[in-house]
Amino acid sequence: MEVLVQAAETSSANMQIAVSVQAETVAELTDSDFSDSDFSIDEGDDDLFDEYIDFGVDEEEQEEIDDEPEYVLEDEDLDLSREEEENLKYKFSAFNAKVDMDSPIFRVGMVFADVKQLRQALNAYSIKNRVEIRKIKNEKTILEAMCKPGCPWLLKAGLDNRTRGFVIKVYAAVHKCQKAWELKALTSNFLTKFFIDEFRDDQKMGLGTFSRKVTNELHITVNRWKLARARKQALKIIHGDEDEQFSKLWDYGQELGTCNPGSTFLVSTHVVTNEQYPMGRKCLKLVYWSYDACKRGWLQGYMPIIFADGCHMKTKYKGVLLTAVGIDPNDCIFPLAVGWVEVECTSAWEWFLTTLRDDLNIINTSPFTVMSDKQKGLINAVIKVWPDAEHRFCVRHIYQNFHEKHKG
Template sequence: MGSKDNRTSSFVIKKYCDEHTCTKSWKLKGLTAPFLTRKFRDEFRDNEKMPLKKFSEKVQIEYNLIPTRSKLGRARRASVKEIRGEDDDQYNQLWDYGEELRKSNPGSKFFLCTKEIVDEKTKETKEHFSTLYWSLDACKRGRVNGCRPIIFIDGCHIKTRYKGNLLTTVSIDPNDCIYPIAFGLVEVESTSSWEWFMASLKDDLNICNTSPYTIMSDKQKGLIKAVAKVWPDAEHRFCVRHMYQNFHKLHKGEQLKNNLWAIARATNNLAYRKAMQKMEQDSIDAYKWVEKWPPRTWIKAFFNPFPKCDILLNNMSEVFNSWILEAR
């Protein structure tokens, strides 16, 4: 037992009993999901994809308690929601963003298309997001004045509540670095969406003659058809890294990988034949797989010299796709 001592203004133990009769409580009502949200909001601001296992370890170190997995999940979702906001609110602010973009950077393009959909519950007709294309005027002027006539295009999936696909186009600046040009947002990645995006890009850049340009992409079927239709005279080449991903599924090994890149980087017929012979010696199946692809689309020795865009082309494809993976 203890009480306050007025003389010393302290708490004094007056009677000690070494036998405890109280029961242990293993539950702490104060450790709730809102509490964890407030305490670990900055942690999720640095890493929104923090695994629940790691989150549990942080809580255990801080408070010597292990919350349930469902409580940790609620706290993580609430933290990310506070940081990023509601998806609906962000979509509603797109019109304001477009107006601010045109105001702060005159000459920029921002095309937002919506479609009318009937709500099954309320039977009301509402406008829903369909497609979006935007580009910055400063980036377009920099591309004309300093970039080479080569355009890399690719798309990646958006892993949010409403999904969708982000389409990107970049080029190479004089320092051999990635230079962004324009972006697009569509519901699905298809032939029609790629045709719309490539046509919007062509009109935005005021390109009439496509023959000096080189388009580089993966071998997505809809993209190949769109480039052939909208940019008929451009040199269309394929990313070797994407080709290797398909190649690696059937033919594994570091040596075969090096052989594939040696073939792609061959700058003359002699180097190409030597690289092909090396591939045939190591694996006849891999040799047949490589032989079926048109050499003009991915091997330096057979590139059309008119576009003059073969410098570091294969290396740039690796850099570009690494940039796309980071964006995902």
């Protein structure tokens, strides 16, 4: 028994010696210069550890969640529990028409706002991939589309109560058919919507340039008549319906007097007879309008100078837009009045300048200076209507006229 006790004491002593040797070795290998006290927790700072460490997070469970396959989806719009989400075979993703419509990519579970949006996406997909998509069932609650006979491409979609949208339920994305050069989905309306921004940048785009853009973007050829209809619709969207706009002039004048009392709005018409209207038809002749807020602001803090100029309108009904602007105390352009006439001539400028003078209640024109280009009708009108005012000419227009007549 004594032998066993001595053996135990000896082994215990040997273990203490080994631990002390190991501690000394670790101390020799540790470099105090590499320690950073900024990240060490001082004594009594245990509350920092409790405050910033989340004891409810299981690292192993978090790693399992991060390793989930892509087809396990979490749709925030559904508000499903974790168990219900795990039972789903796919997750739902919304179709963004502003981004995805240019080059649609379908997949099972994709949600559309309604069946109309899905139809538009199918047309865009058909044109972008040059395949003829046929709609076997095309109803409000269900849509089934197939490709050519013998091609395995298939899409089935319908209403979904969970997402309250139109969801793709079956989709086979493989095509085994040849590309098509003529597609029914490629209509003038589609070309108008697809290239509307191109026409906003270049409203004078020719049909040849438009055809090359269609070929480069969609890799398909379109006949000239369809391109012409698409361009006409695009310009109509950009400019608006001019007939409708002219018909609303009286409504605009009434609204102007209601919103800004004291404003001036004058419209003059004349009767025109032709083969289409043998009894005569009222046509627009003159328009003048000015805002009361601009008139009062200019009269209270104006510089005695008025700039007059005309701009030829290149719309369907042509005409000339006459403008009169001043300068405010900050040397910025200050609008005074705008007019529209059929032709820029002496009588048109006399009418506009006379209306402007009476509208501003100007009796003595000697303190004022009128600046313009050297348009003959405007020069004669200023001499007649503003006889005592100084008439000066714009240096930029003088330079352009000089440069046209004296090259180099």
